[in-house]
Amino acid sequence: MKRRTAEPYRIKAVEPLTILTYEERMEALKRAGYNTFLIDSEDVYIDLLTDSGTSAMSDKQWAAIMMGDEAYAGSRSWKRLEQAVRDVYGFRYIIPTHQGRGAENILSQLKIQDGDYVPGNMYFTTTRAHQELNGAAFVDVIIDEAHDSCSEYPFKGNIDILKLHNLIDEVGSERIPYLCLAVTVNLAGGQPVSMENMREVYRICRNYGIEVMFDATRCVENAYFIKEREEGYSTKSIAAILKEMFSYSDGCTMSGKKDCLVNIGGFLAMNDEELYTRARELVVVYEGMPSYGGMAGRDMEAMAQGIYEAIDDHYIEHRIHQVRYLGDQLIETGIPIVRPIGGHAVFLDARAFLPHLKQEDFPAQALAAALYLDAGVRSMERGIVSAGRNKVTGKHNQPKLELVRLTIPRRVYTNNHMDVVADSILSLYQKKDQICGFQMVYEPPTLRFFNARFSPLSASGELMGGEGHTVSVN
Template sequence: MKTIIEPFRIKAVEPIKFTTASEREHILADAGYNPFLIKAEDIIIDLLTDSGTSAMSAKQWAGIMDGDESYAGSRSFYRFEEMVKLITGMKYVIPTHQGRAAEKILFSIVGQEGKFIPNNTHFDTTRANIEFSGANAVDLLNEDGKRPEVIADFKGNMDVEKLREFIEATGVEHIPMVMITVTNNSGGGQPVSMQNVKDVRAVCDQYGLPLFIDACRFAENAYFIKKREQGYADRSILSICQEMFSYADGMTMSAKKDALVNIGGFLAMNNENLAMQCRNVLIVTEGFPTYGGLAGRDLEAIAQGLEEILDEDYLHYRIRSVEYLGDKLIEAGVPLMRPTGGHAIYLDAKTFCPHIPVEQYPGQSVAIALYQKGGVRACEIGSVMFGKYDENGQLVPAAMELVRLAIPRRVYTQSHIDYVAEVIIEVFQEREKLRGVKLTYEAPMLRHFTARFAFVE
């Protein structure tokens, strides 16, 4: 049939509070024009992130009731470990309370002053944890991935030749590992091809470097491989995931994305010595190795979620739902990252409102307007999130000025998405009215979470 239906039935609902445009103006002012600082109860449609915002299944909730809360040796841990090993093939599995905790542990060991960690594109917490350790986060995205208007199957790919050149110029001794983020969140939720993973693996082998995968959305990436890459059409999602991880030496994971849970994450790797060091840090900071900062019930929910995310019917619905929103926006002429990614729509803010210079943060302006117009919360992924300052205090802008509308899994229906499209299109039609903003407060790291803004006069 032409109509793609949700492959689930709804068993519980949560009411939405509706606000007026006048109320939202006051809410925005009180929040310093930062969507992160708006109370969730004042949001009509919340697309700030897909992290930890998914709706869990009946089986996940049943698993929560059955969770084993033993401090050590919990059976829930062993079910969780078994599922992670089935998908990834990794020898050592270390639970953490979320993905950034896994990053903090890993980079506190391998990252230090003078070290460089290349990636296709680091996301915000990954970059922050690398830089907090004293190391440098380096992005080596392919050129198509930097151009929102270009349509290509795998715009998340790392530029393999640039990786080789970077290793030669920097020196192997200064690079503790290479990373690949699947899908590439900062680059528009774009997938990475299996061939690119294999090519990066070959470069790592050439220089004796380990390869780690930031695997937050691994199943969505595998679905794109199945649909777009030659030779994978008849493969199961599980087998594609297993092959993808077979080229890696380790991984970090925020289970709040493709494990369909509200909290949790893990580290996994094949290096016994590194795993021992990570577990030592885990015990000090997170907890015993068989719970790692999580309750047994959380481990049960993750294990079940990892099983459910491999369902091809679900992934078909998930990717098509995002594409559906993208199609409506493209038809209305709204500029966005094309093709649509796996978990979000990314508006091209630089093209959306070309009258706003990058130093006045066009992405933030668009995000503010979306909330003001229709109570839709989105996230700027541009020079607020990734901009730097040079030695003269001048802004060095991000590679792209994007606004991400991340769609929580199994939460919103088609009518919700139709409403979101209507809000975006109306803002776009009135884009000349948008004004730039300036920072009135910013933290030294991850400033987008707590920054405050004012409109430029």
């Protein structure tokens, strides 16, 4: 008999959750323009919008906050964060930022010139925005399996070596300032990159004088998948795997709000002293002094502690298995999701879930709205809305994956919450034909998924027919 496991922590404080009626949820959804980003958190029962900044901090992190040194320059807290990054990730130089996109902005301004190309293993929204705003074109060189939600390939985040060579041959290595390697790949479904692929990509890039910069936001989750799936790593610690991973890079951007287990903060790290000097000059313009970069001393203390906690093998095993707990339930009931199950979220395949809707009807946006309406569960669209428009043609970018992301915050919810989510999704799947598509009634020019507003395409003006679920607590 398979023995059941429990969380590797115990609960010391609780936060009551809001439970609205179906009618109240309908009103909240309409006020938000059917965009889950615009729903007030106090109107949400189970919040799976993002794992960014939504982690529960440990008792040691809360204690560390009280040790925060708020000196404007050269604080103790900065020194502790700097040492933690060096210990765990191995980089020589660190530039603190208010969050990951602050690091993306600085990197893009330092490295990109107009007309450059930045290859990567599938785009991420803010990363690509900064690259394009600085004059580069993003080029997706991820393997084809990443665009197939049904493929069980274990490392769907891998770079396609042939695609990378073809790009270098086409545009020339001098027009490629760096390769952006995400570990894991968010928009592919939280899919990892193998150590073998990292090693080969780094070798190729070094031969051509191209730097490799990691988007390291969920690097600990990637390390766990290497330990679990790649030959030769099953007996290695997460800490050892991480060190080897980063040895195949020249630097990284980090949103500390994910695998550093804090609510705010990030950093840009590198080994190049000349790049570090330039970054120190630029961080003052956009973030703050090089010894705080947009974070308070208490934030840096909490992040330093979180960096060490995240590499605990028991923590990361439970984190991955809780995501898998939800995903396995959906697979067992026939719900179409991205497979294999990723590290930070379960991704519903909205195209397969709602086959009666065209992609231009925003099926993932409609499904995310329907899930909130049914049970107060907030999720996120990751499809045609997130992909934005082509800068040349003005038409919608049409990604092959049209997904709804159910993102699991770290150390926040129990598996009972995952059961509620699974039950709601199954209920929606049984009446999926009643869910209508959307039209966009307000479209921001950049990163439109944050603030766009929608209206249903149904004749009645309602998202779906029938009555919703009345949420209750046993």
